[in-house]
Amino acid sequence: MSGKDKIAIFPSRGAQTGMKARLKGAETGHRLLKKKADAMQLRFRSILKKIIQTKEMVGDVMKEAAFSLAEVKFQTGDINQYVLQNVSTAQVRVSSRKDNVAGVNLPVFESMVDGSDRYELTGIARGGQQLTKMKKCYLEAVKLLVDLASMQTSFITLDKAIKVTNRRVNAIEHVIIPKIERTLAYIISELDELEREEFYRLKKIQDKKKIARGKAEAAKAAYRLKNQPDPASLIEEQDDDIMF
Numbered sequence: 001m002s003g004k005d006k007i008a009i010f011p012s013r014g015a016q017t018g019m020k021a022r023l024k025g026a027e028t029g030h031r032l033l034k035k036k037a038d039a040m041q042l043r044f045r046s047i048l049k050k051i052i053q054t055k056e057m058v059g060d061v062m063k064e065a066a067f068s069l070a071e072v073k074f075q076t077g078d079i080n081q082y083v084l085q086n087v088s089t090a091q092v093r094v095s096s097r098k099d100n101v102a103g104v105n106l107p108v109f110e111s112m113v114d115g116s117d118r119y120e121l122t123g124i125a126r127g128g129q130q131l132t133k134m135k136k137c138y139l140e141a142v143k144l145l146v147d148l149a150s151m152q153t154s155f156i157t158l159d160k161a162i163k164v165t166n167r168r169v170n171a172i173e174h175v176i177i178p179k180i181e182r183t184l185a186y187i188i189s190e191l192d193e194l195e196r197e198e199f200y201r202l203k204k205i206q207d208k209k210k211i212a213r214g215k216a217e218a219a220k221a222a223y224r225l226k227n228q229p230d231p232a233s234l235i236e237e238q239d240d241d242i243m244f
Contacts, residue, residue, distance in 0.1 A: 006183040011190035019184045026180060030172040037165045039102040044158045051151045058144045065137035071130045092142050099154070104161045109150035111143045 009015050091114045098105045 006179060006186050009183060009187070011187040011194075013191070016184065016187045016191065019180060019187060023177065023180045023184060026172055026177050030169060030177065033165055033169045033172065036102040037162060037169055040104065040158055040162050040165065043101050044155070044162060047151050047155050047158065051148065051155060054144055054148045054151065058141065058148060061137060061141045061144055065134065065141050068130060068134035068137045072134050092139070094146055101158070104158065106154040106157055107150065108154070109146050111146040113139065 007019075009019075093112045093114070095110050095112055097108050097110070099108045100106075
């Protein structure tokens with residue numbers, strides 16, 4: 001096992017406990033990031049579906065608005081100068097807010113329409129019905145464009161967040177967790193080797209103590225045998241005592 005395949009750490013019981021806690025934390029983080037990626041993928045697909053539907057609606061509404069504008073110009077003539085002269089403030093405003101999805105803030109745009117209609121008297125002489133229809137068509141088109149811009153922005157933001165999260169998930173799954181597992185296996189193997197060495201050392205010490213104890217007992221037995229008095233001399237001494 002090369003040094004790049006594991007974390008440089010001294011094998012010990014404390015290191016083993018630390019590696020186990022680190023492995024558990026990595027697995028928990030991987031599981032949470034996987035859930036986060038799944039939640040963002042679900043919202044991503046939902047937004048993509050809405051974008052497709054909204055684009056189809058925008059195409060239809062813009063086509064209808066263009067036809068209504070052509071009808072107004074045909075009935076009333078060119079009204080561009082009249083509109084430009086009366087434009088002072090915007091009638092449609094856009095507000096923004098944040099929508100949190102799995103920890104990712106998505107910008108949401110909402111259109112707000114001013115209640116007063118500055119052009120309600122326009123077209124009284126001629127083309128009033130066509131002008132009202134055109135205003136409704138373009139107002140609907142503006143609302144759809146604001147919604148589409150909101151979804152497109154959320155789509156891009158989610159796409160970046162999903163890519164970053166997937167890279168983190170893959171890094172934890174294929175790099176960090178295997179590296180911790182290899183380090184933990186290395187620590188366990190080294191500790192087992194140390195235990196075997198310690199067992200062998202203790203066994204050798206016990207064998208040496210046993211040999212030394214045997215030699216000591218043999219020396220004591222030889223000493224006792226050497227210093228033990230002769231039985232014949234004991235008998236002679238006892239006989240002399242009896243005779244006297």
